[in-house]
Amino acid sequence: MNETIKLLTSHQSIRKFTNQPVTQEQLDTIISAAQWASSSSHVQAYSIIHVTNAGMRQQISEWTGNQSYVVNSPIFLVWCADLHRLRTAYEIHENADKAYLGTAENWIVATVDAALAAQNAAIAAESLGMGIVYIGSVRNHIEGVSTLLRLPKYTSPLFGMCIGYPDQDPGQRPRLPQKAVLHHNTYQTDGMEEQILKYDQTMKDYILKRTGGKRSGTWSEDMRNKLKTPTRMDVKAYLEAQGLDVE
Known part of the structure; x- marks a missing residue:
C-alpha cells in the first residue's frame, strides 16, 4: 500500500479541532488542489465561500442543528454549484437569455464538479495533517444560507466543510462490503440482501463498541429511518426559483 492509498483509506470525520490556526498559505494550497480536480468539459461550475464572519457562522450553525464545529473550526467553507x-x-x-443554462444536465455537471473539487480539498487538508467534516445540513435552510451568502441566480449551496487540526480520534466507520458496491458489466441484485445483512452485523458490532454497549443499531435500520420521513422538501422549489431545471 503506497502513501496515497494509505491516506485515502484512513479518512475519519473530525468534529473537534485544536486552536492551531490554518494559515492563508495552507488554505491557498488546499484550494489549489481542489481546482485541479477533474471537471466536465472544463466548465469548473462551482464556487467556494470561505466564511470568516463570526455572526454568519453562528447563524449557519443554528440552521445546521447547532453544530458547534461550524463555529469553532479554523476554516469553514461552503461549496456551491455555480x-x-x-x-x-x-x-x-x-x-x-439564449443560453441553455439551467438544464438538469448542467445542474448535474455543476454538482459533480463541486463534489470532485471538495474531495480534492479534503485529501489535500488531510495530507497536511488536518481533518475535515462535510456539513450537508446547510441544505436544511437552503434559501436562508443562499440569502446570507448573497448567492446569485443559477447557483446553490451544496454542503459545508470544516477544516482544522484534529483534537479527537473518533475512529473509522466501517464501509459496505466491496461486493455490495462493485458490479461487473451489469447491475447485480442477486446477493444484495445478503451483503446488507452482513454489513448490518458489522455496523451493530461497531456501534456497540463505540458506545460502550449503550446503543445498538444496524445500517439498514438507519436507512429505513432516514427514508421514512420526507426531508428538505423545499429544495426543489428553491432550485426552480434559482433558474435551475430539476424536473
Whole structure:
C-alpha cells in the first residue's frame, strides 16, 4: 500500500479541532488542489465561500442543528454549484437569455464538479495533517444560507466543510462490503440482501463498541429511518426559483 492509498483509506470525520490556526498559505494550497480536480468539459461550475464572519457562522450553525464545529473550526467553507459564472462567460459573446443554462444536465455537471473539487480539498487538508467534516445540513435552510451568502441566480449551496487540526480520534466507520458496491458489466441484485445483512452485523458490532454497549443499531435500520420521513422538501422549489431545471 503506497502513501496515497494509505491516506485515502484512513479518512475519519473530525468534529473537534485544536486552536492551531490554518494559515492563508495552507488554505491557498488546499484550494489549489481542489481546482485541479477533474471537471466536465472544463466548465469548473462551482464556487467556494470561505466564511470568516463570526455572526454568519453562528447563524449557519443554528440552521445546521447547532453544530458547534461550524463555529469553532479554523476554516469553514461552503461549496456551491455555480452556473452563474457560465452565464457571465456566455454574455461576453451574446445575449445569455439564449443560453441553455439551467438544464438538469448542467445542474448535474455543476454538482459533480463541486463534489470532485471538495474531495480534492479534503485529501489535500488531510495530507497536511488536518481533518475535515462535510456539513450537508446547510441544505436544511437552503434559501436562508443562499440569502446570507448573497448567492446569485443559477447557483446553490451544496454542503459545508470544516477544516482544522484534529483534537479527537473518533475512529473509522466501517464501509459496505466491496461486493455490495462493485458490479461487473451489469447491475447485480442477486446477493444484495445478503451483503446488507452482513454489513448490518458489522455496523451493530461497531456501534456497540463505540458506545460502550449503550446503543445498538444496524445500517439498514438507519436507512429505513432516514427514508421514512420526507426531508428538505423545499429544495426543489428553491432550485426552480434559482433558474435551475430539476424536473
